[in-house]
Amino acid sequence: MFSPDWIVVGAGFTGATLAERIGSALQQRVLVIDRRDHAGGNAFDYPGPYDILVHKYGPHIFHTNSKKIWDYLSRFTEWRPYFHHVLAHVDGRYTPIPFNLNTLNDLFPLGMAATITSSLVETYGYGKKVPILQMRDAQNEQLRFLADYVYRKVFENYTMKQWNLRPEQLDSSVSARVPIHISRDDRYFQDTYQAMPARGYTDLFKRMLTHENIRVSTSTDYDSIDGLYPNARVIFTGPIDEYFRYEDGALPYRSIRFRMFEQETAYAQPVGTVNYPNEFDFTRITEFKHLTGQTAPGTVCVEEYSEAYVPGKNEPYYPIPTEDTASALRPYQERARELRGKVWFAGRLGDYAYYNMDQATGRALALFEKELSVLR
Numbered sequence: 001m002f003s004p005d006w007i008v009v010g011a012g013f014t015g016a017t018l019a020e021r022i023g024s025a026l027q028q029r030v031l032v033i034d035r036r037d038h039a040g041g042n043a044f045d046y047p048g049p050y051d052i053l054v055h056k057y058g059p060h061i062f063h064t065n066s067k068k069i070w071d072y073l074s075r076f077t078e079w080r081p082y083f084h085h086v087l088a089h090v091d092g093r094y095t096p097i098p099f100n101l102n103t104l105n106d107l108f109p110l111g112m113a114a115t116i117t118s119s120l121v122e123t124y125g126y127g128k129k130v131p132i133l134q135m136r137d138a139q140n141e142q143l144r145f146l147a148d149y150v151y152r153k154v155f156e157n158y159t160m161k162q163w164n165l166r167p168e169q170l171d172s173s174v175s176a177r178v179p180i181h182i183s184r185d186d187r188y189f190q191d192t193y194q195a196m197p198a199r200g201y202t203d204l205f206k207r208m209l210t211h212e213n214i215r216v217s218t219s220t221d222y223d224s225i226d227g228l229y230p231n232a233r234v235i236f237t238g239p240i241d242e243y244f245r246y247e248d249g250a251l252p253y254r255s256i257r258f259r260m261f262e263q264e265t266a267y268a269q270p271v272g273t274v275n276y277p278n279e280f281d282f283t284r285i286t287e288f289k290h291l292t293g294q295t296a297p298g299t300v301c302v303e304e305y306s307e308a309y310v311p312g313k314n315e316p317y318y319p320i321p322t323e324d325t326a327s328a329l330r331p332y333q334e335r336a337r338e339l340r341g342k343v344w345f346a347g348r349l350g351d352y353a354y355y356n357m358d359q360a361t362g363r364a365l366a367l368f369e370k371e372l373s374v375l376r
Contacts, residue, residue, distance in 0.1 A: 012041020
């Protein structure tokens with residue numbers, strides 16, 4: 001009978017990384033559970049129509065500047081180099097984003113674009129990235145004009161659709177994710193390491209969790225095993241407020257509704273993702289073949305519709321970073337500190353933090369090295 005030393009709740013990047021480290025480095029037994037019918041969390045993928053690898057929960061493009069995180073995950077996958085490109089539909093044109101000097105030339109008369117480019121380089125320097133809300137406070141009138149234009153045409157309505165909040169209501173970290181790039185680098189990310197797992201994320205997670213000290217139980221809710229292993233330590237990567245049964249009130253999350261569709265054409269769009277900040281109810285369309293590099297006579301795409309999280313109806317994808325939610329989170333953080341040594345919270349939902357995949361992995365590695373590796 002498998003009697004675990006640890007229970008890891010959630011089989012996404014944070015949970016899988018911690019389970020792998022505990023199982024292989026500490027040689028302790030780990031039971032990984034997930035209430036979904038698969039491991040991999042939101043990065044789960046599967047062969048869809050035309051045998052194209054489909055990301056069930058929307059596009060996941062791996063990128064990081066951390067060699068440590070890259071080297072760690074490279075133990076479980078080979079990589080396909082991939083640089084993500086995104087277009088946005090603005091003023092009737094499809095133009096590169098994040099907004100950069102090429103976008104400027106696309107949308108403005110050449111003389112005007114050249115003048116604004118000079119102001120950008122003189123004020124901030126070539127190669128810099130400037131948050132839109134910061135540029136709106138610039139002394140230079142041309143730069144304030146540009147910032148207002150990008151705010152209205154690219155950022156404002158997309159943010160409203162994505163978060164159901166105005167940009168000013170969100171933490172500054174959100175606007176910092178979509179800066180104006182003072183360069184002609186059209187890549188969506190500029191990280192040192194950018195790639196896709198060669199055989200997909202599901203295969204990566206399978207390799208991470210295949211170990212004699214690890215057992216994985218999907219379609220398993222934490223409540224169904226709570227109390228079965230009283231001596232096991234717990235790592236909880238689900239919603240922190242759910243663990244405490246919403247005793248200090250429910251924290252808000254945003255969810256996403258996906259509409260998959262296929263077309264009998266080689267490619268439906270010129271790049272992996274096209275954003276629609278102003279038109280339509282959906283925020284973006286992603287075509288998976290660009291991400292996977294596969295060839296097929298048809299193609300598979302997904303539309304994303306942001307919506308409020310309703311427990312039991314949909315999944316919580318994004319914590320909502322505002323001053324109010326930061327205040328609402330504090331009582332749960334205090335409760336979590338009281339349990340430290342028996343229960344740890346981590347991950348996007350456990351920490352209530354807007355992590356990318358590499359950040360979720362890094363958070364897990366740091367937690368293991370600083371706190372868990374010394375436990376016996």
